[in-house]
Amino acid sequence: MIAIKNHEDLRYPIGYLPLSMRQFERLLGTFSRSTRLRAKLSGPEALSTVLAVLEPTEEELTDGSWTWSSSGVTAKTLQ
Secondary structure, three states: OEEOOOOOEEOOOHHHOOOOHHHHHHHHHHHHHOHHHHHHOOOOOHHHHHHHHHOOOHHHHHHOOOOOOOOOOOHHHHO
16 A cells, blocks of 8 residues: 555555565565655655665675666665
8 A cells, every 4th residue: 555645545456566575575674674764755765765775785686586676876875
């Protein structure tokens, strides 16, 4: 479920999200622990913050377990 500014809820089936379970776990783990990063989700940096969290670590890049990668900010720089 996605909460919208006016406190309405938008229900979006998770099956439509192009995420692996590992990526979803990383998002939940990161944003549940960091109030600073959660605050960024309500501002203009929201998309870049989420994409940075989804960037693979060096280990994930070499073991082939990550499903995608973009160029730019990495998860390591957010920590």
